[in-house]
Amino acid sequence: MTGNKERDELSKEFLQSLQEDDPFGLNEEMETVLFECVDCREEDDVPDFVVQDFQVELKKDEEVEMECPFCGGTMRRAKKSPK
Numbered sequence: 001m002t003g004n005k006e007r008d009e010l011s012k013e014f015l016q017s018l019q020e021d022d023p024f025g026l027n028e029e030m031e032t033v034l035f036e037c038v039d040c041r042e043e044d045d046v047p048d049f050v051v052q053d054f055q056v057e058l059k060k061d062e063e064v065e066m067e068c069p070f071c072g073g074t075m076r077r078a079k080k081s082p083k
Helices: 002-021 048-055
Strands: 032-037 043-047 065-067 074-077
């Protein structure tokens, strides 16, 4: 029974160290880019690193397009007018 208690303590210590050190960047704020579906007009925040990955293969005047998670249509970067 002592082995289980020691394992539980090690697990607690390990989880606590993950929260304090954040080695996976889970507590970092993620930058997002707003995309809007051209078909259903739903909006979705896409992580900036995903958008950058898609931009690598584009030509100069092409824009990133993604599949809409709501309707399966085409999503493009939202062009919001200033309020």
